[in-house]
Amino acid sequence: MYLVLLGPPGAGKGTYSPTLTALFKIPVLSLGDILRNEAKCDTKLGRKIENYIKTGELVPDNLIIEIVSNIIDSEEGEGGVIFDGFPRTINQAEKLLEILKQRDLVIDLVLDIFSNDKTITDRLSSRWVCPYCGRAYNMMTAPPKKNMRCDFDDTPLIQREDDNPNVIRRRLKVYKEQSKPILDFYIAKSIPYIRVDSTGTIKKCWEKILNSLFEINIIDKKTYDSYKNTETDRIHKAGRENRR
C-alpha cells in the first residue's frame, strides 16, 4: 500500500497519519523529518543535506528522490509507505511514479485532507509548542493539563512564528499554488483519489476517511467496523505524540 497524503498545513495530516499507519501497518514518511534525520548522519548525503538546511535553501529534487527510493528499498518501506509532505513538485511526483514502476509497484491511493481557510487559521493559531521537547498542543482541541505548560517536562509553551495568522495565510496561498498541479497530475493518471473535508470533529472526519476507504474497496467491512468507533481517543493521543 503506497499512499500519498496531501493537504495544507493545519488540515490534519499529522492527526490522522498515525492511525492510518495502524490501519495499513505501514510507516509514515514525513519528508521534513526524514531530511532533518538524514542531515544528522555523517554520510556524504547527510552532509549535503545539512548544508542546504543550514543555508535555508530548498533541498534539490535529485537528493530527495534518492532518499525516497532508499526508503522504498529498505526493510521498513518494503510493505508500503505513507508519503507525507512529498511529492511537492510535479518533477517529484513523476519520479515517484517511476521509482515505483521500476519495482512493479503503484500508488494505491491519494488521500487529500482539506478544510476551509478560516478553520485552518483558527486551528493553527491555537497551536502552541514546547520549546524543550517540541510537542505540540492545540488550545481548542488538545490543551495541556496544566495552564500553558508542557505535560511532559513542565516547560512554558510558546507560539511559533509560523503559526501567526498572517504567516498562516501566506503558507496556505503557497500550498494551494504548489499542490494544484500535483493533484491535477494524479487525477490525469487515474490514481484512486479521495478528498475528505476535515472541518468539524476528529471523530466525524475519521468516519469520512473510513467511509471513503470502504467505498472504493481499499478496506473491507470487518476493518471498517473495527476502526469505526474505537479509534478517536487513539487519534487524539497519537496525533499529539506525532506532532513533534
Ligand SMILES: [Zn+2]
Ligand atoms: Zn515538553
